[in-house]
Amino acid sequence: MDGKASIMNTTHRSGKMQSDEKDNEHKLAMMEEDIAITKNMAKIKHKIAVMSGKGGVGKSTVSVNMALAFNQKGYHTGILDADLHGPNIPLMLGLEGRHLNADEQGILPVVTEENIKVMSIAFLLPSKASPVIWRGPKKTGAIRQFLGYVAWDELDLLIVDNPPGTGDEPLTVLQSIPSLDGIVIVTTPSPVALEDVEKCVAMAKSLNIPVIGIIENMSGFVCPECGEESFIFGSGGGKRIAAEMDVPFLGQLPINLIDDPDSDENMRIITQNNDSLFTQRIMEVVDKIEEYIKKKDE
Numbered sequence: 001m002d003g004k005a006s007i008m009n010t011t012h013r014s015g016k017m018q019s020d021e022k023d024n025e026h027k028l029a030m031m032e033e034d035i036a037i038t039k040n041m042a043k044i045k046h047k048i049a050v051m052s053g054k055g056g057v058g059k060s061t062v063s064v065n066m067a068l069a070f071n072q073k074g075y076h077t078g079i080l081d082a083d084l085h086g087p088n089i090p091l092m093l094g095l096e097g098r099h100l101n102a103d104e105q106g107i108l109p110v111v112t113e114e115n116i117k118v119m120s121i122a123f124l125l126p127s128k129a130s131p132v133i134w135r136g137p138k139k140t141g142a143i144r145q146f147l148g149y150v151a152w153d154e155l156d157l158l159i160v161d162n163p164p165g166t167g168d169e170p171l172t173v174l175q176s177i178p179s180l181d182g183i184v185i186v187t188t189p190s191p192v193a194l195e196d197v198e199k200c201v202a203m204a205k206s207l208n209i210p211v212i213g214i215i216e217n218m219s220g221f222v223c224p225e226c227g228e229e230s231f232i233f234g235s236g237g238g239k240r241i242a243a244e245m246d247v248p249f250l251g252q253l254p255i256n257l258i259d260d261p262d263s264d265e266n267m268r269i270i271t272q273n274n275d276s277l278f279t280q281r282i283m284e285v286v287d288k289i290e291e292y293i294k295k296k297d298e
């Protein structure tokens with residue numbers, strides 16, 4: 001072997017050693033994160049992920065009102081907003097402009113007046129117009145940090161509101177949360193939204209995550225003048241697809257009429273408008289979800 005070749009070999013070997021070291025460091029960091037997530041999530045009795053095939057079907061609306069309903073039932077509840085590109089939970093709960101604090105326990109979630117703990121990327125952004133322009137690994141990392149290093153503490157229930165579809169964020173949520181109770185899928189009765197429900201069910205099944213059930217949102221509108229119900233986007237598709245895919249159907253939620261479009265309280269439908277049909281129906285849905293999680297406690 002001449003001198004030149006041997007120098008090249010050494011360089012090559014040290015390059016490989018460096019990349020092995022980096023690989024090992026990365027693996028170690030992931031393992032540490034896994035341990036932090038397992039420890040942090042073990043303090044939370046129940047964890048539910050809310051998913052949908054399409055955007056704009058009402059996942060965040062359902063997540064917020066589900067959290068309020070469980071809170072009213074006496075569950076100490078948290079919401080993790082896993083929609084990094086469209087984090088709407090702070091606005092829906094009147095927490096816009098709030099920022100995070102940290103102490104020796106970790107990052108402290110923002111707490112609503114009802115004592116619901118909330119974590120959202122929105123609390124870390126300089127302004128509500130600031131976009132999050134991140135690729136997959138960075139998004140995965142952020143969600144794992146929210147799971148592992150936010151001081152959720154002892155909670156009865158954590159609801160994770162996902163962005164639409166079956167991409168990086170829901171995949172991370174479904175794969176990273178140990179003993180996730182299951183997923184709730186929200187759809188509208190529109191055939192286009194229903195088509196994508198099948199993808200969510202298939203994703204959950206492939207990861208061995210139970211499907212707690214499907215909710216059909218924006219299903220019907222009751223005219224406040226004459227009381228007649230009109231099914232603007234159709235009706236019954238959610239129940240049909242649930243039967244076809246052999247998963248439970250949780251119920252239909254109607255389109256909720258907003259009394260005061262300028263009110264910050266509009267999204268808290270069950271507290272703001274507690275005699276509405278939406279409130280009545282979501283309470284029935286929440287009863288079914290409670291029944292499901294209680295069975296896991298037995």
Ligand SMILES: Nc1ncnc2c1ncn2[C@@H]1O[C@H](COP(=O)(O)OP(=O)(O)O)[C@@H](O)[C@H]1O
Pocket residue numbers: 052054055056057058059060061062088217218253254255256257278
């Ligand atoms: N049942 C409902 N009645 C009236 N408006 C609704 C209902 N569900 C959702 N919305 C409205 O539809 C829009 C999309 O809902 P959102 O919860 O943000 O959907 P997603 O989280 O699936 O994108 C919001 O403006 C929300 O206020």
Ligand SMILES: [Mg+2]
Pocket residue numbers: 059060061083086088161162163
């Ligand atoms: Mg949303």
